Amino acid sequence: MASDRRFDPAWKLAERIRNGTVSPTATVDAHLERIDARNDDVNAFITVAADHAREQARAAERALEAGESVGPLHGVPVALKDLTGFREGIRHTFGCRAFADNVATHTADFVRRLEDAGAIVIGKTNTPEFGHKPVTDNLLVGPTATPFDLGRNAGGSSGGSAAAVADGQTAFAQGGDAAGSVRIPAAWCGVYGLKPSFGRIPESARPNAFQYHSPFICKGLLTRSVKDAAIALEAVAGPNAQDPFSLPADDADYVAALDRPIDEWSIAYSPDLGVFPVSQSVRTCLEDALSAFERAGATVDQIDVDMGHSLETLRNRTRFGLMQAFTAKIADSIEDRTGIDFLGEHADDVPEEFRDRIRAGRQFSPVDIGRMNQVRTAMFDGVQTVFEDEGYDLLVTPTLSVPPIRNDSLDDVRVDGEPVDSRADWLLTWPFNMTGHPAASIPAGRVDGLPVGMQLVGPRFGDETVVTASAAFERHRPWMDWYATVEA
Incomplete structure (x- = not known):
């Protein structure tokens, strides 16, 4: 094949x-x-x-x-x-x-x-x-x-x-x-x-x-x-x-x-970004694969990444919050342009979880979005530290x-x-x-x-x-x- x-x-x-x-x-x-x-x-x-x-x-x-x-x-x-x-x-x-x-x-x-x-x-x-x-x-x-x-x-x-x-x-x-x-x-x-x-x-x-x-x-x-x-x-x-x-x-x-070439590179490896659960089988697979970078001449260090918050906070305030707000924005735009209302007569055309995201996203105020972006800033700073302060050329994760x-x-x-x-x-x-x-x-x-x-x-x-x-x-x-x- x-x-x-x-x-x-x-x-x-x-x-x-x-x-x-x-x-x-x-x-x-x-x-x-x-x-x-x-x-x-x-x-x-x-x-x-x-x-x-x-x-x-x-x-x-x-x-x-x-x-x-x-x-x-x-x-x-x-x-x-x-x-x-x-x-x-x-x-x-x-x-x-x-x-x-x-x-x-x-x-x-x-x-x-x-x-x-x-x-x-x-x-x-x-x-x-x-x-x-x-x-x-x-x-x-x-x-x-x-x-x-x-x-x-x-x-x-x-x-x-x-x-x-x-x-x-x-x-x-x-x-x-x-x-x-x-x-x-x-x-x-x-x-x-x-x-x-x-x-x-x-x-x-x-x-x-x-x-x-x-x-x-x-x-x-x-x-x-x-x-x-x-x-x-x-x-x-x-x-x-x-x-x-x-x-x-x-x-x-x-x-x-x-x-x-990458023979003078320093590569940071984080197995979990400090907050994520990762299966042992994936960890073992990744740790074996890292040898490819070493064979290419790079140095690989395992590090901790500080995202500033727990996974629950990161998830709820950024992954969920900002995506819910985005979904609500898209749904409103679709309704304005086409008349299709996913919380109305077209509700059965999307899954319940999609409708839930629209409802949740419509509840957020500009103040809520600002607080979400503060959490997001901590994530940004944590990643930037790997490159700017610690001097790594690349960050590797599962x-x-x-x-x-x-x-x-x-x-x-x-x-x-x-x-x-x-x-x-x-x-x-x-x-x-x-x-x-x-x-x-x-x-x-x-x-x-x-x-x-x-x-x-x-x-x-x-x-x-x-x-x-x-x-x-x-x-x-x-x-x-x-x-x-x-x-x-």
Whole structure:
């Protein structure tokens, strides 16, 4: 299976397309065949844009035949998360029954940038309603499975994108990350998931251009290789005048960052960020995987990170409070624009937990939000201390506390047999949506055949640092042969 071109890294597929070894049409057809064979089991796609993809593949072939200059992702299939991955003319559901027949009327800026680089949109991937939880399941099409065990969840909320990449249904995919929504499914699906710095990949949200800053919500990438993510990030990063938070242009070179050494680096390893319960099997897996950095010449120290508060306070005042406020804001915007009221006649189109978040979010005052951001500031200061005061180049943690959980136990998460809050307490990802630091989940190993992710966190705006560390890890501990175990 690993030699199947559907499992080739995106960069290699693009190379073969450019040199004529394979055609864009054959590449798209191969992935569509894989989707047809596997989507009933994995449930990665809500919408398969077969006609659109084939039309774009034919256009890509004509460009090659005419000798035109083509982009770095020319002819390569990409999947878009069905949340903010708008592509004009393709169904866009937000993972919600109320929007089952909705068709996008515009193309998101980052999607246009991917297409300008030559990528071909092959479909829209599964997500919980408006990305509201850390697993992928919804009332529209049901749960998405990790291809490594079809009875277990892919993680969320970009679970469809991660599963499609791991299963060879697309070459790479886009996701969004509000509390780990790229890194969580990357960990459970055994792929690489990159959350850049806030503002690195611009948003052009309307009618509220300021909505994504509390917490820091970012576009991200899900790939089978670090190089794929570096190439795609170069394609989509850069300022957009319509985004008040987009970062200015700089001289970053993410592809060049792949080959930089880390032999003089000092790496901090925190097994729990000081507050999270983490299963012994995950700890053991991570501690073994850290040797990859040491073989690359880096020094690894285990440290304590001071987040300033207990997990309960951090969870309730930031993970829950700010996300509840954000959900209420989104629900109000939807009602204003479409008339759809999720606490009224469309209540049955979303789960009760989503309605509860709307209700809770509507109760918060500006004073409440200010107090939440004080707790958030303590988290920021704790992470900054690792980089600024202690002088580390990289912070490493588990991505998640547990390997993939079963689809019939999504509300019963246990760490070494002890129940934890299923919405927050097993996710070491959301603190970095509060602080804004760039982060990635990289395949670290497997426990009983199930993928385990390692989270790499860079200093502020240190996206190149994360890419460099990821590539060094991949060189010393590659995972491409994992996909040979995915069912043919």
